[in-house]
Amino acid sequence: MSWDRVEQLLGTDNLKRLAQKKVAIVGLGSGGGLVALHLAMSGVGHFVLVDDDVLEEGNIVRHVADRRYIGWHKVDAVADLIHHRNPHAQVEVRKGRIEQHADALDHIDILVSAVDGEGPKYVLNQFALDRNLPAVYAGVYERGEGGDSVVIYPYDGPCYACWAAELREEIAQAMGEAGQELDYGMIGPEGTLEAEPGLWLHVTRVATTQAQLVLNELLKGTDVYEPMPGNTVILANSALEIVSGQINQPQTAVWVTINRDPHCLVCGDKLRNRAELTGEQADISLDDLMDATGIVMQEKDED
Ligand SMILES: [Zn+2]
Numbered sequence: 446m447s448w449d450r451v452e453q454l455l456g457t458d459n460l461k462r463l464a465q466k467k468v469a470i471v472g473l474g475s476g477g478g479l480v481a482l483h484l485a486m487s488g489v490g491h492f493v494l495v496d497d498d499v500l501e502e503g504n505i506v507r508h509v510a511d512r513r514y515i516g517w518h519k520v521d522a523v524a525d526l527i528h529h530r531n532p533h534a535q536v537e538v539r540k541g542r543i544e545q546h547a548d549a550l551d552h553i554d555i556l557v558s559a560v561d562g563e564g565p566k567y568v569l570n571q572f573a574l575d576r577n578l579p580a581v582y583a584g585v586y587e588r589g590e591g592g593d594s595v596v597i598y599p600y601d602g603p604c605y606a607c608w609a610a611e612l613r614e615e616i617a618q619a620m621g622e623a624g625q626e627l628d629y630g631m632i633g634p635e636g637t638l639e640a641e642p643g644l645w646l647h648v649t650r651v652a653t654t655q656a657q658l659v660l661n662e663l664l665k666g667t668d669v670y671e672p673m674p675g676n677t678v679i680l681a682n683s684a685l686e687i688v689s690g691q692i693n694q695p696q697t698a699v700w701v702t703i704n705r706d707p708h709c710l711v712c713g714d715k716l717r718n719r720a721e722l723t724g725e726q727a728d729i730s731l732d733d734l735m736d737a738t739g740i741v742m743q744e745k746d747e748d
Pocket of ligand 1: 604605606607709710712
């Protein structure tokens with residue numbers, strides 16, 4: 446198969462570089478499936494796909510895999526789709542929850558979090574910090590009105606836990622000033638995305654942005670790498686008030702930089718200093734974290 450056109454855009458050396466890169470994608474629903482295909486079609490050569498779900502009839506209107514894949518594990522369906530685009534891609538599939546497959550995150554270049562629930566994102570956050578692994582997260586807001594994506598570098602800027610706490614505070618304030626109820630989909634009663642995260646076209650706009658951020662990170666240090674104006678991009682699909690009194694018009698995006706919380710329970714200085722002194726991993730139990738953040742672990746991911 447021919448990669449001429451991608452090669453013309455990225456350069457021969459950069460395409461070779463991408464062919465050597467290994468990306469782990471956790472969550473192969475609407476967002477993760479598309480991120481996988483985007484990266485495969487940009488020349489990324491190695492994948493680890495982690496998900497425990499089987500593709501059902503109800504998924505078909507919001508998934509890269511169509512009716513032919515009903516009954517397949519999502520990881521197998523997406524692996525098959527990747528191979529139809531790039532037969533040379535190496536794809537490792539892991540069926541189950543990420544907790545059962547933490548070793549899938551060893552020896553990879555970047556982690557893509559495409560899980561819906563907040564609970565699994567905190568698990569991934571800890572795994573990424575433990576492995577000094579950059580990670581790109583994405584979330585879609587209620588009814589697909591918008592979404593966001595963030596690039597997290599371990600101990601350089603916020604971890605996912607302090608990022609989420611800070612962004613939510615900001616949003617709560619913005620909504621409060623406007624005298625509105627907070628209806629940010631990411632904060633459902635279970636601390637998870639609400640049940641209806643929008644149409645495929647809403648989800649895929651966010652997933653496409655996430656894939657671009659991942660690709661950019663994989664090309665860091667090359668002539669095609671583009672520095673971003675912040676660590677977080679917020680996408681408005683509909684008119685959305687997301688940052689302090691500012692209305693984001695439909696189909697716009699705004700960049701913000703969320704800072705690290707020095708007192709963060711996960712990446713805070715105290716914990717880290719202690720870990721460095723004792724040479725032990727700073728370990729805080731997930732339950733403690735959930736209590737502190739008011740997040741409730743989700744049992745099962747939809748989508
Ligand atoms: Zn943190």
